[in-house]
Amino acid sequence: MCELVHNSVLDGIATVTMNRPQKRNALSIELIEALEQAIESIERDDSVRVLILSGEGEAFCAGMDLQGVMADADGMRRMLRGLSRVLRRIRRLPMPTIAKVQGAAVGGGCGLMVVTDFAITHPEAKVGYPEVSLGLCPAVVAPWLIRKIGPGRARAMLLAGGTISGQEGYERGLATHLADRDHLEAEVVKLARSLTEAGVLASRTTKTWLNELDGSLEDAALDRAADLSADVIASAEAQARLRALFGRE
Amino acid sequence: MPNDLVQLGFEDSIATIVLNDPKRRNAMSIVMFDELDEALRNVAARSDIHVSLLHGNGKAFCSGFELGAAVDDPTLMKQYIDRLSATIRSLRRLPQVVVAAVHGAAIAGGCAMVSACDIVIASATAKFGYPVHKLGVSPAVNIPTLQQAMGPGAARSLLMGGELIDGTTAHRQGLVHHLTNDDEAVLVKAISMCQRLTEQSPQALRVTKRWLNELDGSLDDDLFDGPRDGSAEIADSDEAVSRLRDFWSKRG
Numbered sequence: 001m002c003e004l005v006h007n008s009v010l011d012g013i014a015t016v017t018m019n020r021p022q023k024r025n026a027l028s029i030e031l032i033e034a035l036e037q038a039i040e041s042i043e044r045d046d047s048v049r050v051l052i053l054s055g056e057g058e059a060f061c062a063g064m065d066l067q068g069v070m071a072d073a074d075g076m077r078r079m080l081r082g083l084s085r086v087l088r089r090i091r092r093l094p095m096p097t098i099a100k101v102q103g104a105a106v107g108g109g110c111g112l113m114v115v116t117d118f119a120i121t122h123p124e125a126k127v128g129y130p131e132v133s134l135g136l137c138p139a140v141v142a143p144w145l146i147r148k149i150g151p152g153r154a155r156a157m158l159l160a161g162g163t164i165s166g167q168e169g170y171e172r173g174l175a176t177h178l179a180d181r182d183h184l185e186a187e188v189v190k191l192a193r194s195l196t197e198a199g200v201l202a203s204r205t206t207k208t209w210l211n212e213l214d215g216s217l218e219d220a221a222l223d224r225a226a227d228l229s230a231d232v233i234a235s236a237e238a239q240a241r242l243r244a245l246f247g248r249e
Numbered sequence: 250m251p252n253d254l255v256q257l258g259f260e261d262s263i264a265t266i267v268l269n270d271p272k273r274r275n276a277m278s279i280v281m282f283d284e285l286d287e288a289l290r291n292v293a294a295r296s297d298i299h300v301s302l303l304h305g306n307g308k309a310f311c312s313g314f315e316l317g318a319a320v321d322d323p324t325l326m327k328q329y330i331d332r333l334s335a336t337i338r339s340l341r342r343l344p345q346v347v348v349a350a351v352h353g354a355a356i357a358g359g360c361a362m363v364s365a366c367d368i369v370i371a372s373a374t375a376k377f378g379y380p381v382h383k384l385g386v387s388p389a390v391n392i393p394t395l396q397q398a399m400g401p402g403a404a405r406s407l408l409m410g411g412e413l414i415d416g417t418t419a420h421r422q423g424l425v426h427h428l429t430n431d432d433e434a435v436l437v438k439a440i441s442m443c444q445r446l447t448e449q450s451p452q453a454l455r456v457t458k459r460w461l462n463e464l465d466g467s468l469d470d471d472l473f474d475g476p477r478d479g480s481a482e483i484a485d486s487d488e489a490v491s492r493l494r495d496f497w498s499k500r501g
Contacts, residue, residue, distance in 0.1 A: 135450035137457045143464055151465035152398035156368045156426040158457055159346050160442070161449050221464060228460060237452050 004034040006056075007041060012049035012196045013189075014042050021057025026065035027108050029075065032082040039089045049196040049203075051093060052188060053116055054100040060125075061109025066134075066233075070242050073234045080226040080233075083108050084140045087115045091144070091216050094204045096195050100188045102181065106163060107131055111141035114148040114174055117207070120188050122181040125166030127174055132161040134245060135238035139225040147214045149173040255284035256306075257291060262451075263443045264292040264301040264345070271307025276315035277358050279325070282332040289339045299451040300443045301343065303366060304350035304436060310375070311359025316384075320497045326386065326484040333358050334390050334477035337365035341394060341467045344455050346446055350439035351375050351425070352432035356413070361391035364398045364424060367458065370439040371416045371425040372432045378413035384496055385489030390480040393472050397465055399423045 006017040016038045018025040025031070042048050055061050064083070069075035090097060090112070099105070101121035105113040110127050113119045121127065129145070131138040138145075138158050145154040149172060157172070170178040179187040195203070211217050232238055256267040266288050268275035275281075292301050305311050314333075319325040340347055340362060349366035354376040363369055363377070371377075379388040388408050395404040403422040407414065419425040427442070429435050446454065466472045483489060 132449040132453045132457055135453050137453050137460065139457070139460050142457070142460060146461075146464055150397070150400050150423060151461070152364070152394075153423050153426070155397075155458075155461050155465075158461065159367050159454060160426075160446070162445075225460070228456065232453055232456050235452060237450055241450060 004031045005038045007038045009045065009048055012047060013052060013192045014045070014048040014050070015052045015054060016042065018055040018061060021055075023065060024057065024059035024062035024104065025055040025109070026062045027079070027083060028065040028068060029079045029082060031065070032079060032086055036082065036086045036089065039086060039093065042093060043089070049095055049198075049200065050192045051095055051097045052100055052192055053090070053097060053112060054188075055102070055109075057103075059103035059109075060099070060101040060105045061112055062104055063107030063109045066242060067246055070233075070246070071239065073230070076233050077227065077230040080140055080230050083111065084222050084226040087111055087140065087144060088216070088219070088222055091115050092211060094207065096198075096203060096207060098188055098192055098195075100184060101125055101127070101166070101175065102184055107138065108141065110174065111144060114141070115144045118177065118191060119175045120177040120179055120184060120191065121166040121169060121175040122179055122184055123165060123167035123170075124181065125169070126163045127166055127169040128163035129158050130161050130163055132159065135232070135235075135241035137229050137232040139229040139232075140222075143215075143221055143225065147216065253284075254278070254281040255288050257288040259295070259298060261444075262297060262299045262447050264295065264298045266292070266301060266303045268303075268305040268311055271305075273315060274307065274309040274312035274354070275305040275359070276312050277329065277333070278315040278318060279328060279332070281315070282329075282336060285336060286339065289336075289343060292345060293339075293343055299345055299454065300348065300446040301345045302348050302350060302439055302443050303340075303362070304439065305353070307353075309353030309359075310349075310351045310355045311362060312354060313357030313359050313381075316493065316497060320494055323485050323490045323493075326489065326493070327481050329358070330390050330477060330480045330484055333361055334473055337361055337391070337394055338470075338473055340365040342462060344458070346454055346458060348439050348443050348446070350435045351416075352435045354413075357381050357388060358391075360424075361388075361394065364391060364394040368427070368442060369425045370427045370429065370435055370442060371419065372429045372435050373416040373420075374431060375416040375419075375435075376413040377407070377416070377419045377424060378411070379408050380411045380413065382409075382411050383492065385483070385486065385492035387480045387483055389476040392476040393466070395424075397467070
């Protein structure tokens with residue numbers, strides 16, 4: 001059976017890999033649930049000092065897999081709630097986290113990119129939030145983008161929609177590091193190894209304190225976001241836009 | 250509108266609001282505030298309008314409060330501050346996305362308006378800043394939206410330093426989102442951004458803007474009232490009145 005998420009730990013470095021390359025790791029409900037289980041096992045594993053979040057194949061993550069559940073309002077709500085849950089669990093992991101972003105990180109995939117403590121991408125990657133162009137509301141990712149790049153920049157980015165290059169994403173603060181595509185893996189491993197050298201207690205205390213300071217531990221807005229987004233997707237306007245989009249494909 | 254200090258036009262689901270007192274570099278007078286309020290109320294009520302564009306006629310976007318009148322009537326400064334605080338809230342809470350096209354200069358109250366807009370297009374040569382402590386005036390009223398735009402550290406430096414920064418620096422610090430090389434290109438780029446926005450889902454834009462407002466405290470009046478009261482409290486102090494008079498008599 002093909003596992004949707006691979007999970008391995010070596011020398012204190014855990015790697016969680018989304019494994020749905022034929023769909024550019026689009027987040028289906030099954031993939032979100034598998035991701036959540038993988039994160040849960042990391043939470044319990046005291047030997048893990050750093051987490052690398054990655055995606056198999058050409059793209060890190062193409063975003064939510066809307067096609068399957070587009071017309072299924074309950075399924076969509078479940079999926080968005082799942083995304084909201086998995087994002088906060090990643091944020092609240094006690095150890096530092098790194099997203100290895102090759103190819104693309106779009107919509108919910110870009111949410112995974114900004115919720116981690118570090119993200120490394122390459123100049124040609126495609127990143128961003130095209131939600132409003134599709135008639136969707138990026139409510140679930142908004143709190144994490146605000147914490148990453150500040151409310152003003154997040155506002156301008158989410159309302160304008162569209163995607164930007166990895167180079168521009170780095171300049172605007174979505175990624176903390178930029179590498180050549182050929183060196184992406186090596187740079188991620190280098191960063192992960194350097195992070196394992198930190199004092200465990202010091203590193204965990206700092207991360208928890210940063211989470212407390214920037215509101216990452218508060219649930220109310222994160223809970224509401226999924227329902228807000230689900231309500232917009234269920235609307236006639238969004239449904240018509242999505243039908244037109246998938247009809248063209 | 251009687252004085253036409255603010256022009257309002259509607260076309261293709263875009264509202265265009267133009268500050269129109271070029272002789273005074275679009276300085277904000279009570280009449281201008283009145284007309285701007287009315288324009289924003291009109292735009293807010295239009296469900297067929299999805300984007301709004303704010304810019305200034307003449308050499309500058311906006312040079313801040315109309316100080317000449319405040320020299321003659323020292324009670325005006327406090328009114329300006331109250332009105333500015335209300336205007337930045339209205340801009341921020343307008344249901345439609347607001348795009349600012351900034352050329353020339355956006356000084357003090359003008360810079361406050363810029364910080365309240367959602368997407369800011371400006372030229373690399375435009376000037377931004379708050380050279381107002383020397384007038385005995387506190388720019389505290391602008392703290393909420395300026396902090397959201399630039400982050401607390403850069404906002405602190407811009408508000409306390411009193412120096413002007415150019416568009417390039419403002420872009421690096423987050424106050425400006427898209428840059429043009431010169432003043433002439435600003436409006437063209439801003440209009441093209443507005444057109445792009447009209448292709449987005451109007452409903453999704455409204456919900457997203459409202460949600461961002463909720464997340465970052467833009468709907469929280471307490472956040473705005475405190476800094477406004479801070480600025481207002483000292484607006485008609487003896488120091489402010491004499492410094493303003495002194496400044497006005499020496500201006501070139």
